[in-house]
Amino acid sequence: MSGSLDSYLVLSGLLFAIGSFGFLARRNAISMLMSIELMVNAVNLSVVAFGAFVPKLQTYAAVIALIVIAVAAAEATVGLALVIAIYRNRRTPLVDEYDAMSQ
């Protein structure tokens, strides 16, 4: 265990910021999914960091991290399936052309 908790949290925050920027700015649905993965993993990183530096949270953090990994995997699967389904309909991966919700 090297370094301090702060450095992990800063790294986690940076990753989360990159992820959320990607989600808001990228037009490609696949890229947006990847951005979501980045945000999830940023949060997961901070959870693991808390587990490593705060003894009381050690076991909880491990459990939460595992659950988050599982949920992220499931979410990625569903998300990818959705994107493919929409792609088949609209013939484009660009989300700003998905306007069905406004109709």
Add this chain to the structure above:
Amino acid sequence: MALVPLILLFPLLGFAATGIFGRSYPREAHRFAMAAVIASWLVASVVAVGALSHGFGFGDHGAGITLWRWIPAIGFTADVGLYVDSLTACLLLVVTTIGMLVHVYSLGYMAHDPGRWRFFSYLNLFMFSMLLLVLADNFLLVFAGWELVGLCSYLLIGFWFPRRSAAVAAKKAFLVNRVGDMGFALAIMAIWTQLGTLNMQEVFAKFGAVPHEWQIAIAALLFCGAVGKSAQFPLHVWLPDAMEGPTPVSALIHAATMVNAGVYLVARANPIFGAASEVMVVVAAIGIFTAILAASIAFTQTDIKRVLAYSTLSQLGYMFAALGVGAWTAAIFHLMTHGFFKGLLFLDSGSVIHAVGDEQDMRKMGGLARKIPITYATMLIGAIAISGLPPLAGFFSKDEILGGAFKNGFLWVWGIGFLVAGMTAFYMFRLIGMTFWGESRVDPEKELHIHESPPSMTRPLILLAIPAAALGLAIGFPPETGLLHQWLSPVFESTIAAGGHAEAAYNFFGIDGALAIATTALVAVAIVVAWRLFGVEIPALRLRAEARPEQVASLSQARALAPLYRGSAAKWWFDDLNDLLFVRVGGRLANAAWWFDRTVVDGTVNGIGTVTVGTGDRLRRIQTGHVQNYALGIAFGLIAVAIGYLLIVR
């Protein structure tokens, strides 16, 4: 006692079976209905014999049976329970016997009607409803039966609904009945609030503890219901129009059974009315007023069924007068005898109408006595019975009513009732005269087809003529101590004792005998007058009188009588009054209310809708449908919440 539910079950099954299968098997449809009504009659007879003999587990005051809890709400309960005592038994006998005979009669009368299965299923439903009304042991169940008979009445008056007048008459009957039914419903609510139970026996036992003003209110409201159903003034207008229905229906529902429901209700609730003597006077007044009003209208009607309808009103008025003066048993006595002879008269009129080819106008009849002898003979018996010549049924029951009114100190009731007895005899023999006596005025082409009705119609006539002739002697003699009085005394004794009108012994050679002779003499005079005016030929007695239409005409035009004649012929303008009050003025009010509803109430509701739609339409533009717009919103929201948290909470 275990047999009692069967009385109800058979007609209900008959109704269901006829109603479900009737359309598919229209030729056989009547068989279920006939079987059901005969089975019901048999069981009812057994039960009635048991209850009237005060044996077989019925006891002096009858016995009840609770089938199941109907409404088990907290704070309000009502059971489905049946109760049979001697009063119920008397009604059971009348309803099931006449009901059965009318079913038999309808076989012939409705033989060629394509809607026969519908007719029989309605008739069975009516039997069920009427028996439910009579057998129920609590007011709510009576009310259910009460509404059901009203429904059947509506369906059967409007049986030939393609004819506009029938549909209108059905609607009129239904609406006028609602006015009375509202009173009945309010009475039930008042009973519940005052006593916390609707079971009749419990209500009667505890009724003395109710404050007197509530006693008056409950009795008056109950009477309001009775006025509607039994067509008393001022709600009498529906009954004459109800004659638009098929004649068996007029006989069964609008003469012999359903219209008696009001009389039955008042008699059944005798402890309630006994406690409210003020209402009793009203009952007597309305009853005797209806009696003379209807009799006066019957004088000039020319439709054979309408004469009988007004006669029914008049006789029901007698019954209410009897109830009002405290002659309870006499009222039930008259109810029973009237049920039989009026049922007979209506079926006879149906037979006449059948014979002359669906003609109801007596001005186009006449001279039918020889052509339809069975109908003539039985109708004559009915007419003598209703007029009250001894020893036929009507004499005994009418005599008891008049005697009761006289002896209980209601001299004015007696006086009017005495007059009505004479009027009754006159208009009945006017009817007989115009229909059966004198020259034939039938259309020539119909004249050829005049024929006596088939046996399925004449046999019920003969069977009904027997009680119409002999029932009075059988259960009403000697007067005021006869069988009926022994049967019914447990029902009424406590009320009579409380009312102070002790039933005096009948004095053949005193006041009672004198009253009976006076009434009989008046009736005889009235019959002779009618005979002189409308003509008759009785070869056996070598009596012969010509019809004197010119005399009838000159009498009706005489200066003193002309206004009376016109009033009577116009039914004293009650229909016109109702038309003015409720159709014209009421219609204006309804139109005003409709306008208010349309512009103010609907305007408010629609305005709210319009505003909502407009707002939504504008807000909708914010929604672009692009995922990233929403995500941006979430991100900014998150940042705003975080900043707010840091600024305010920290």
